[in-house]
Amino acid sequence: MTSPNEADVLIIGGGICGAACAFHLAQHGKRVVLLERGELASEASGVNAGGLGGLGWGNNPDLQSYLTAGSFEIFKTLQTDMGYDIEFRASGxxxxxxxxxxxxxxxxxxxxxxxxxxxxxxxxxxxxxxxxxxxxxxxxxxxxxINRGRANPTKTTVAFGEAAAALGAVINTGYEVQGLTQSPDGSWQAQTGQGEFRGGTLVMAAGAWSRPMGEMLGLKVPVxxxxxxxxxxxxxxxxxxxxxxxxxxxxxxxxxxxxxxxxxxxxxxxxxxxxxxxxxxxxxxxxxxxxxxxxxxxxxxxxxxxxxxxxxxxxxxxxxxxxxxxxxxxxxxxxxxxxMDGKPIIGRVPQFDNLFILSGLASSGFGRGPMAAKLLADYIHTGNPHPVLADADPARCITTT
Ligand SMILES: Cc1cc2nc3c(=O)[nH]c(=O)nc-3n(C[C@H](O)[C@H](O)[C@H](O)COP(=O)(O)OP(=O)(O)OC[C@H]3O[C@@H](n4cnc5c(N)ncnc54)[C@H](O)[C@@H]3O)c2cc1C
Known part of the structure; x- marks a missing residue:
């Protein structure tokens, strides 16, 4: 039996980005362990206004269209097809x-x-x-x-966590990551007060704490x-x-x-x-x-x-x-x-193998997080980024301290 401390993918952060990423990776059959220092949605993802969407897909969907219109569809699916009451309403x-x-x-x-x-x-x-x-x-x-709406922030983030757990993901709340190390084989270890967690791939989804999280690895994340x-x-x-x-x-x-x-x-x-x-x-x-x-x-x-x-x-x-x-x-x-440049940071961190980040969603991360998480999960699963992620490439802005 696999240890509950071991995963294909370790995710740090239980906001909308981390929780939705756990769900989408679990849908791909990945063994996921998520580590959140508080409760799910205990930071921005639980206290926001719940505003979603905006303009629809447009004729030539770019990153912004994917994130807003794509997430809008995911919110709708979560409530209408999967049965989670997240207070979603396509109100306009x-x-x-x-x-x-x-x-x-x-x-x-x-x-x-x-x-x-x-x-x-x-x-x-x-x-x-x-x-x-x-x-x-x-x-x-x-x-x-017309394509604007709202949903309950905490209920939605928790719903993603529950949907991920239903597919086998381990959601550990009350686990603060205090250090990160990488083995020569490229796998990752996250140190917490309750023990060490190991994963082949690491996703940093620490929201406004992306900079201190990057510093654990000698990286400067401009968030x-x-x-x-x-x-x-x-x-x-x-x-x-x-x-x-x-x-x-x-x-x-x-x-x-x-x-x-x-x-x-x-x-x-x-x-x-x-x-x-x-x-x-x-x-x-x-x-x-x-x-x-x-x-x-x-x-x-x-x-x-x-x-x-x-x-x-x-x-x-x-x-x-x-x-x-x-x-x-x-x-x-x-x-x-x-x-610092106003653009999301979603994708592979070039300085390390098997390291990914999902951050920088600013003032609209609730409404854009679910699709950002899906695009990242698909990237990790297939090894290939969707073309729209070129605009969010971490390589443009993450440097070594
Ligand atoms: C007042 C307000 C209103 C907003 N209104 C809207 C809105 O209407 N629509 C919209 O789309 N967006 C809105 N937003 C923005 C939106 O809330 C954020 O963009 C989004 O929640 C960011 O999600 P996240 O998962 O990246 O970050 P967070 O929700 O902050 O999640 C990051 C998580 O990482 C955890 N973490 C950090 N460090 C560690 C560690 N070392 N170990 C373990 N866990 C760690 C934190 O505890 C946190 O739970 C609003 C935000 C605010 C504050």
Whole structure:
């Protein structure tokens, strides 16, 4: 009998990336051991807003299309075909334009997207209020993203863990990896307080802890921890039916400024200075209205900046005025894995044999993680990367310290 400490593939990290990777590798018949220091979904994968998808596949699917549209299908399969209640709903998403400049930007963007086969529609404010009655009548217009939706973050991540375990994967929670070594035959050992685990292949899926994980091997993984924070109201009757966003940050982030300042792209702050307002949220199945948006480089700091929460609440109220009348019942923060060039890091790490990484999914790793994990699992299984993974190749950015 095989030891429970031995695997074909060892995965470190039990967020959406690690758990979904365990499931897809187990589907390929691999013996998998996953090591997570906390519980499944105890970090970003359990505290996010649960927003998914976006634009559909488009005419020429690239990495972004694969990750978002492909993951959307996997979420649907997990609930509809496999029977896990993950609160998945293909609700669609609405992005608000607050003024004429943003509306020009949204309109041009929508025309480009439609020309490329993506599933978006421009709506007047009146049309939007027909499908989202609480939307403000004062806005300039909306972009409807038909292939957007939401799911419960913790339930989904745990469901992937359970689906992997049902196929024989060993999911060990409460196991912190403290050291990594490689044998001359290329196999890996992970040291934990509860003993050593061995695997032919190692997958690092440590989210915002990818840099310290890489340091265990003398590697510099350019992923920084970015704090996201959110707030919720008490449960209220069904009032918001789409995933809600705003065009303000995409407008401000476009065109992308050159990134030579020590910050990854698409943050809301440079240091302590706010450069834009970002918005995402909606209503969960339990009735809470939840919103968030800030993305700030503050290290592994989970404390909440209440000024930022109030700015975000004001932003949300410009789109859905009823939220200004509802008190905030709780706030929370989580740490997201942002790569320095803004692109995912998915694939083989060239400095070592049998070493793979799945990281850098930033602020949309919940909605993109399942397909990122499937692409990586398929790569490990077949030995060949899918062509779209060229854009996520770790060789571009991982160096030796
Ligand atoms: C407030 C907020 C809102 C967000 N909203 C959305 C959204 O609406 N839609 C969306 O798509 N994305 C959203 N995100 C982003 C998304 O949550 C992340 O991109 C995604 O969860 C990253 O998944 P992961 O598996 O890479 O990392 P994580 O979920 O952080 O998982 C990594 C795991 O590795 C474990 N680990 C680290 N080091 C070790 C070690 N040494 N030994 C063992 N285990 C270790 C950690 O404990 C952790 O559980 C949001 C994030 C935040 C914080």
């Amino acid at each position: 998403g609405l992005q608000a334009a607050h003024n004429a400049d943003q509306w020009d930007y949204v309109r041009n963007h929508a025309l480009q997207l439609q020309a490329n086969g993506f599933n978006v529609e421009l709506l007047t404010t009146r049309e939007a209020r027909g499908i989202e009655p609480e939307a403000s009548e004062k806005l300039a217009g909306f972009l409807l993203m 920084v921890p970015i704090r996201g924070q959110m707030w919720a109201t008490d449960p209220v009757p069904p009032s918001i039916f789409h995933v809600i966003g705003s065009a303000e940050s995409p407008f401000d982030w476009n065109p992308q400024p050159a990134q030579d300042d020590g910050f990854p792209p698409e943050l809301t702050h440079h240091g302590d200075v706010r450069i834009t307002r970002h918005l995402y949220g909606g209503q969960t199945r339990n009735g809470e209205i939840i919103f968030g948006g800030d993305r700030q480089l503050v290290g592994y700091d989970y404390s909440q900046d209440m000024t930022g929460i109030e700015v975000n609440r004001g932003h949300a109220a410009e789109v859905i005025p009823m939220v200004s009348k509802l008190p905030i019942s709780r706030t929370w923060a989580g740490i997201m894995p942002f790569s």
